[in-house]
Structure formats: C-alpha cells, structure tokens
Amino acid sequence: xxxxxxxxxxxxxxxxxxxxxxxxxxxxxxxxxxxxxxxxxxxxxxxxxxxxxxxxxxxxxxxxxxxxxxxxxxxxxxxxxxxxxxxxxxxxxxxxxxxxxxxxxxxxxxxxxxxxxxxxxxxxxxxxxxxxxxxxxxxxxxxxxxxxxxxxxxxxxxxxxxxxxxxxxxxxxxxxxxxxxxxxxxxxxxxxxxxxxxxxxxxxxxxxxxxxxxxxxxxxxxxxxxxxxxxxxxxxxxxxxxxxxxxxxxxxxxxxxxxxxxxxxxxxxxxxxxxxxxxxxxxxxxxxxxxxxxxxxxxxxxxxxxxxxxxxxxxxxxxxxxxxxxxxxxxxxxxxxxxxxxxxxxxxxxxxxxxxxxxxxxxxxxxxxxxxxxxxxxxxxxxxxxxxxxxxxx
Numbered sequence: 001x002x003x004x005x006x007x008x009x010x011x012x013x014x015x016x017x018x019x020x021x022x023x024x025x026x027x028x029x030x031x032x033x034x035x036x037x038x039x040x041x042x043x044x045x046x047x048x049x050x051x052x053x054x055x056x057x058x059x060x061x062x063x064x065x066x067x068x069x070x071x072x073x074x075x076x077x078x079x080x081x082x083x084x085x086x087x088x089x090x091x092x093x094x095x096x097x098x099x100x101x102x103x104x105x106x107x108x109x110x111x112x113x114x115x116x117x118x119x120x121x122x123x124x125x126x127x128x129x130x131x132x133x134x135x136x137x138x139x140x141x142x143x144x145x146x147x148x149x150x151x152x153x154x155x156x157x158x159x160x161x162x163x164x165x166x167x168x169x170x171x172x173x174x175x176x177x178x179x180x181x182x183x184x185x186x187x188x189x190x191x192x193x194x195x196x197x198x199x200x201x202x203x204x205x206x207x208x209x210x211x212x213x214x215x216x217x218x219x220x221x222x223x224x225x226x227x228x229x230x231x232x233x234x235x236x237x238x239x240x241x242x243x244x245x246x247x248x249x250x251x252x253x254x255x256x257x258x259x260x261x262x263x264x265x266x267x268x269x270x271x272x273x274x275x276x277x278x279x280x281x282x283x284x285x286x287x288x289x290x291x292x293x294x295x296x297x298x299x300x301x302x303x304x305x306x307x308x309x310x311x312x313x314x315x316x317x318x319x320x321x322x323x324x325x326x327x328x329x330x331x332x333x334x335x336x337x338x339x340x341x342x343x344x345x346x347x348x349x350x351x352x353x354x355x356x357x358x359x360x361x362x363x364x365x366x367x368x369x370x371x372x373x374x375x376x377x378x379x380x381x382x383x384x385x386x387x388x389x390x391x392x393x394x
Contacts, residue, residue, distance in 0.1 A: 001327055001339050001340055001341040002340055002341065003340065003341050003342075003346050004301070004328060004340040004341070004342050004346060004347075004350065005350065006294075006298075006349075006350045006353040006354060006357075008330075008340070009294055009297055009298060009301075009350055009354070010290065010294045010354075010357075012270065012297075012330055013270060013273070013274070013290055013293045013294045013297055014290050016332075016333055017270055017330060017331070017332055017333070018269075018270060018271065018331045018332060018333050019267050019268055019269050019270055019330075019331045020267070020268040020270070020297075020300075020301065020328055020329065020330055020331070021265075021266065021267050021268075021328075021329045021331055021337075022264075022265075022266045022304065022326055022327070022328050022329065023263055023264070023265050023266075023326060024263065024264040024266075024308070024322055024326040025261055025262075025263055025322070025323040025324065025326065026184065026261065026262040026263065026264060026312060026320040026321065026322055026323060027261055027262070027320065027321050027323050028259065028262075028319070028320060028321075029319040029320065029321050030319075032260065032261075033258060034258070035192055035256035035257065035258055035317065036064065036186065036256060036257060036258075036259060036262075036317065036318045036319075036320070037256045037257075037315065037316065037317040037318045038062050038063060038064050038186070038256075038257060038318070039063070039064075039065070039066070039069070039315065046062050046063070046191070046257065047062065047063035047066075048060065048061065048062045048063075048189060048191070049061055049063075051185070051187075059187055059188055060188065060189050060190070061185050061186060061187050061188075061189055062185070062186045062189035062257050062259070063183065063184075063185055063186075064184040064185060064186050064262055064314060064318065064320075065183060065184035065264075065314050066183060067178070067181050067182065067183050070181075070182035070183055070184070070264075070266075070307075071160045071161075071178070071180070071181075071182070073307050073310075074160070074180070074182070074303035074304070074306075074307045075109040075110075075156065075160065075303070076109065076110075077303060077306035077307040077309075077310055078109055078156060078299075078302065078303050078306065079107060079109040079110070080306070081302065081306050081348070082109075086344075086348055087302055087348055087351060087352075088355075088367040089109075089155070089156065089299075089367065090152060090153050090154060090155060090365065090366045090367055090368075090369075090370075091107045091108055091109065091154070091369045091370070092107065092108040092115050092120055092135070092153065092154060092369070092370050092372065093105050093106065093107045093108070093369045093370070093371055093372065094106045094107075094119060094120060094123050094372045094373070094374060095371065095372075095373065095374075096374060096382075099374070099379050099382075099383075100382060103382075106119060107369070108120070108154050108156070108157070109156060113162070113163070113165070113166070114154060114156065114157040114160065114162055115139050115150070115153070115154040115157055115162070116139075116157070116162055116163065116164040116165070116166065116173070117166075118166050119374075119378065120372060121166055122374070122375050122377065122378040123372040123373060123374050123375055123378065124372060124373050124374075124375055125370065125371075125372050125373075129375075130372055135153050135370050137149075138150070138152060138153060139153065139154065140164070140173070140174070142174055143174050144176070144275055144276060144277065145277050145279075146277060146278075146279055147176070147276040147277065147278060147292075148278045148279060148280060148292075148363070148364065150162075150176075151276075151278055151292050151295075151296075151363065151364075151365075152363075152364040152365060152366050153366050153370060155295065155296060155299060156299060156303075157176065158176055158179070158273075158276060158296055159178075159179050159180045159296055159299055159300050159303070160178060160179075160180060161176055161177055161178035161179075162174070162175065162176045163175045163176075176276075177272055178269075178272070179268060179269045179272035179273050179296070179300065180266070180267075180268050180269075180300040180303065180304075181266070181267050181269075182264060182265065182266040182267075182304075183264070183265060184262055184263070184264045184265075184312070184314070184320070185262060185263055185265070186257060186259035186261075186262040187259060187260050187261055187262065187263065188259060188260035188261075189257045189258070189259050190257060190258045190259075191255060191256075191257050192255040192256045192257060192258060193255040200243060200244050202243070204238050204243045204244045209235065210235070210236050210237075210238060210241075211224070211225030211226070211233045211234060211235060211236060212225060212226050212234045212235075212236040212240075213225060213226055214226045217241075218236055218238075218240075218241050256317065261323065262320055264312070266304055268297065268300045268301070268304070270297065273293045273296050273297055274293060276289075276292070276293065276296070277289055278291075278292040278293075278363060280362050280363060280364070285361075287361055288358075288361050288362065288363055291354070291357050291358040291361050291363060292358055292363055294354045294357070294358070295351070295354045295355055295358050295363075295365075297354075298347070298350045298351040298354040298355075299351060301328075301342060301347045301350065301351070302347045302348060302350075302351045304328075304342070304347070305342055305343060305344045305346075305347035305348075306344055306347070308322075309343075309344050325341075327339040327340065327341065328340045328341070328342045355367075
C-alpha cells in the first residue's frame with residue numbers, strides 16, 4: 001500500500017469522490033470464544049439485531065460501540081493530540097478550576113454538544129455572554145453557506161456534527177450533519193449469562209436483625225431506627241447494606257456475549273464536507289472552499305488514526321485486538337477504490353500542510369484556545385446540585 005499524501009487528499013476533495021472508508025477486523029483479547037461485554041441499555045439489555053451480510057446470509061450481531069461513543073473517543077484522541085503538541089486545534093474551553101477543581105477545564109472536545117453546549121451558552125467571554133461575543137456570534141451565524149466562523153473557532157463540530165438545540169430560536173438553531181461516522185459491531189453474537197456471588201469474610205448472616213435509620217444507614221438499636229407507618233422500628237437486612245453472603249446466582253441479562261469477530265466500520269463522507277462553503281469578508285472562491293474542506297477531511301483522518309493508535313479497550317471486559325492492518329479505502333461514486341496506508345505521523349503531517357495552505361489563502365484559523373469563564377448562575381446551580389446530592393446521602 002502507498003501512503004496517503006496531502007496532494008491526493010486535496011485532489012479527492014476537489015473531485016466528486018464519495019468517501020474514505022476503513023473496515024478493521026477485531027478479535028476479543030482473550031481469543032475467539034472468550035466473552036466480551038457490550039454497553040447496556042435501558043432495561044439491562046444489549047443492542048442486538050440481525051444483519052444481512054455481503055453473501056446474503058443473515059447473522060445475529062451486537063453493538064459493541066455506537067456512533068456517538070466512537071465520536072466521543074475520537075474527540076478525546078484529538079484532545080490528547082492537541083495537548084501533547086502533535087496537532088494544534090482551535091478550541092473553546094471553560095475553566096472551573098477555581099470553583100470546582102475536580103471538574104477543571106472543559107473544552108469543546110469534551111462537551112456533549114461541542115460549541116453549542118449549554119455550559120458554554122451560560123458562560124462569559126470578556127465579560128459578555130458567550131453568544132453575544134465576537135466568537136459566539138461567529139458560531140451562531142454559521143450555516144452551510146457560511147461555515148467560516150465555525151471553521152475558525154471549532155472545526156471539529158463540522159466533522160462530528162452539530163445541532164444548536166439550545167439556541168434562542170427554540171431548537172431551530174444551525175445544524176451540521178456528521179461527516180465522520182464509526183461503529184464497532186460484533187458478529188455471530190451469542191448471549192451469555194451473568195453469574196455472581198459474595199462470601200462475607202465477617203460471616204454476617206442474613207438472619208441478623210438490624211434497623212434502618214432516618215439518615216439511610218443501619219443500627220442495632222430499635223430506639224435509633226426510622227419508624228414505619230405503624231410507629232414501629234423499620235427492619236432491614238444486612239444485604240441491603242452490602243453485608244452477608246450472596247448465594248451464587250445466574251442472570252440472563254447483562255451476561256456478556258461471545259462473538260466470532262467484530263468490525264469497526266469508519267466512513268468519512270466527502271459530499272457532506274463539500275456542502276460547506278467558506279467565504280472570507282463576503283467573498284467566496286473555489287480555492288478557499290477546497291482548502292477549508294481539505295483541512296476538515298484531514299482532521300477526520302487525524303481522528304481516525306489517533307483513536308486507532310490508542311487501541312480498543314472499550315470498557316471493563318471488552319478489550320479487542322486488531323486482526324492485522326486494515327487499508328484506508330478511497331471510494332469513487334462508481335464504486336472503484338484506491339487503497340492507502342495511514343498512520344498517525346502521516347495523518348498529522350497532512351493536517352499540518354492543509355492548515356498552512358488554508359492560512360495562505362486567507363482563511364481564519366484560531367489555534368489558541370478561546371478561554372471562557374462560567375457565569376455566576378452556572379456556578380451556583382452546580383453548587384446547589386452538589387449540596388442537594390450530599391443531603392440526600394446523609
């Protein structure tokens with residue numbers, strides 16, 4: 001395979017090529033036949049479905065990592081690359097360190113709705129409400145015909161998608177579709193069972209008589225106990241407070257699955273990127289449009305390369321290993337394809353060159369973080385929430 005280059009990427013953007021695609025075959029780290037644990041959804045179930053394969057066969061599958069989860073992983077990989085100095089990105093950041101050190105700094109790569117997130121909406125830049133600031137207005141007024149503001153301050157939103165659902169227009173704010181999608185699916189999935197038990201080293205039996213207190217703890221003294229509707233001390237079991245043995249039990253739900261293999265399918269849509277236009281001072285040119293689009297496509301490739309370098313430790317008991325090197329495919333509208341190799345170093349260099357070219361053509365690129373401060377009301381609501389949570393535990 002040949003290495004993808006900036007020139008090839010730029011040519012693909014300028015043409016009518018359909019997409020970059022990659023299918024990575026993955027195996028459980030414990031080997032075939034070992035269990036993996038998918039994400040659990042409401043009701044303690046997995047996202048399982050039948051899928052039709054290329055040969056026409058219908059096979060049982062299970063979702064191991066959703067499009068949304070993969071996007072979050074890619075954004076975190078971009079943030080790490082940015083913080084390490086390998087990739088310089090425009091970012092919005094909000095610093096809670098002085099009020100809540102455990103929260104620290106939240107960036108537009110952390111926030112669920114990126115630059116459109118309510119935490120940025122309820123913050124200030126230079127003593128102005130964020131959306132009334134120069135940066136905020138550049139975001140709010142962005143659309144498909146003029147995405148220059150978002151490109152300048154939060155370009156990853158143009159790759160991972162954005163819906164300004166918290167806008168003053170009542171959910172009719174600007175929308176940008178996802179250009180980069182990825183998911184991991186397990187094939188030939190067979191659901192397992194979940195076994196659990198507990199041997200109490202203290203030997204506390206379930207027959208021990210204890211009482212529940214008003215504070216939600218336990219006591220041996222009836223006069224300290226919470227009273228029931230009859231005015232009697234409210235009895236409890238040691239197991240309710242995680243004491244005592246638990247008899248070995250088998251559950252059908254949340255018992256993991258065995259799979260033949262998994263596949264990470266990643267698609268970078270070039271038509272989605274081509275829909276975006278990037279005028280500067282009211283003037284739009286094909287050269288600038290293609291330069292900005294090349295930056296965005298390169299950013300998507302950087303996200304793909306960096307998240308794969310981090311590996312596939314998806315969650316507890318769900319570690320996957322790539323089964324060989326997967327090529328990056330460039331797919332034409334007629335289905336013809338070219339294959340390339342893409343690694344982190346090559347992706348970073350392509351991105352750097354794309355940004356340099358965009359700047360040369362006059363496109364704005366703010367690669368220093370825009371630093372916001374939380375509005376006082378936002379600080380107070382976080383404090384009130386923590387106090388309420390603390391009171392509920394006491």
